[in-house]
Amino acid sequence: MSSNTLALEATGISKTFGSVKANDQINLEIQKGRIHALLGENGAGKSTLVNILFGLYKADSGIVKVDGEPVDLGRPKDAIDRGIGMVHQHFQLVPVLTVAENIVLGNEPSNKANVINIENAKEKVRELAEKYQLEVDTEAIVEDLPVGTQQRVEILRSLYRDADILILDEPTAVLTPQETDHLLQVLKKLASQGVAIIFITHKLREVLEVADEVTVMRNGQVVGSTTPAETDESGLAEMMVGRSVVLRVSKETASPAATILQVVNLRVQDDRGLMAVNDLSLEVRSGEIFGIAGVEGNGQRELVETITGLRTADTGSILIGDTSITEFSPRQISELGVAHIPEDREKHGLIGPHSVADNLILNRYYKSPFSNRGIRQQKAIADYAKEMVEKFDIRTPSIETPSSSLSGGNKQKAIAAREFSHNAQLLVASQPTRGIDVGSIEFVHQQLISQRDQGLAVLLVSAELDEILSLSDRIGVIYRGQLIVTANAADLDRNRIGRIMTTGSDSN
Amino acid sequence: MSDNPPKDIKQFFFNKRWWIITTVLLVVFTLWTSEFQQANTTSVLVSTLRHSTPLVLGAMCGLLCERSGVINIGIEGQMLMSAWGGFMVASTSGSLLLGVFAGIxxxxxxxxxxxxxxxxxRGDQIIAGTVINIAALGITSFFFSLGRTLPSGKAQVIKLGPLADIPVAGRVLFSNKPITYLTLLMVPTLWFLLFRTKWGLRTRAVGEHPSAAETVGISVIGMRYLNVIMGGGIAGLAGAYLSLEAVGSFERVMTNGKGFVALAVMIFGRWNPVGAWGAALLFGYASAIQTQFQFRDWLTDDPQFIGIIPFIVTIVVLAGFVGRARPPASIGQPYSRE
Incomplete structure (x- = not known):
């Protein structure tokens, strides 16, 4: 490799939103043909920085150079013209258009009368897909495609515009482990063909696996640069958070007692009327964490929804203690002492426009002391909310702030605060740490363990195998709506679980 | 989706079965009546086209705006202002052509x-449209003056040579006035522009997912300005049609709700020019039949009943034929970059 291989150089980038310094004098150097990981907690300023590099935000000050030349990135078009491509965290694809139309949009092959030559467009897309081994059906409508494929379309769209600097903003946050592995392979391949890659993530394992260089950000500043060879997961985590972080939760052996949740021969249909949970049985006892491992979409969501009363079972029974709940409403189930941390916290966990305080009492706003004959008791609500904000370290400007303006980690803490203070006997936690930062993950994990030690029964559903392995006392591996294997956590290893969740078979 | 070429011709016919069945039934019915009453059939069809023209134009205006993400409920007001302005210019200058251009x-x-x-x-689109409707009503009523006439008379029929001599079809299709011809040409043209050109793809992208369009370098604001102004021009043509081609003078509130019916027509047609045209023809046909009933003194004990025929047709079509109509996703939302 030649000595001068700088693809992009940013110097002294600053950006202020209101009173918050999102970026403060950031310097960044990106080499051609290398994968540069940008690591940091939520709110550290990573997304702001790359949005500036892509011309979506305008920096207050600072210089960006591409191939050694200073450039003015006022609009995304300027960035595209300079060979910068971006794969957005929330995909920027038009759902009702085809793959080919999405990829060529804004740069369509056409004749002099501006009539699009769609066959030519498809051909170009097919060539690109072949060159980079990113297979797509050019005629498929984007909204019908799985998330991993949509992301592939986003990558192809950048490559179609001859991007030689590719920015990926948290690309793995929405992917299954298999899709993640595939993406990381693709990135390595692109880098080997000379593409400079800026890869934003807060998943440490991915950084160590693919990055050539790592820049760590905290509170809008660059706090360090390193390479995977020089560091390890705990070193990176410490740089990110600014203190040492416990990545592996330490826990005592569980001492399970009475059975709390009993699911017997449950069958549930999904939204399309297909059998999603197929003759599934399990038991969770007081004082243990039962983890369900599996590739997403194997019936986990339907199982959780049925247990919490959001979906109706076809056949089979669910018992909480001695009470059959298959005919119960969500509120009746909640009042039996079932807490629920839902998979999609934005949609099902919080009411975004409502205040933090109101969200903290969402499961018992109608009860004393928060309500007196149907009249809200403002003081009791405020006192309780302040106590919870303190106890669970929810970082919010005030308890009256709309919950939608909190960061992901703090939203999850608010949900945890509500659900853990419920005097529950069973907690159903679905993807409890998805998309939140290391510090908040540590907090949620510690809370789960300490609640378990106080006698809570926990049903944990997670797509993160590491999370299942480090927290669970017993593990069930789900495949096509059935638990293929149920065993003590100590008797299962990563490879075996991985094999079962992808093939549905335990044999070698 | 109806916007993409069908992969399979069978599938195409199945998807469009209700349109096809309706069309066949209407054609058979028309042929049958023309066997014994050719004159009446012809006049119903002519009147169908005449009723449908302002609706088609109004729907094209709505379609251009909404495909780019802007709701235009001000079509009514845009038509009315143009009908008035076009008439004023034409009656002052004596030139119909100048009047039409003024309307546009x-x-x-x-x-x-x-x-x-x-x-x-980035104001509210519904309020902006309402402002236009109210302002148009006030302005045109205030400056309305009785007794103005068009020195040249209203627009005349242009016969397309021998084509105009074909029985029934000649009178209906090839003996029309200029804006009617223009409208018939505009439907396939707009369809082609919307689904086959750069402008069309970008318009649809901006209406569905503006930030996606922005990230590939398309100016969302620019596209929306362009489409809404062009749409206004088409609504203006509809206004000019009313005062200069259909009636030949200006009357207070002469649009009489056509701008709103045009919005319904656009939704029936699922934001597709050809679909909207079909919907407008159906509505025009129902209006024409209603006129025939009144001519013949049928059911005149209850004139209100006859008056509701077009609306009953509308409701039946809406309930039974349209199915799920999905508007452009970003419709009604102002766009800002940060």
Missing amino acids: GIGMMMGGVLAGISVGL
């Missing part, structure tokens, strides 16, 4: 007002 120009200005409020200032 005023429509584009009204489109500019809507775009300025809802795209530029």
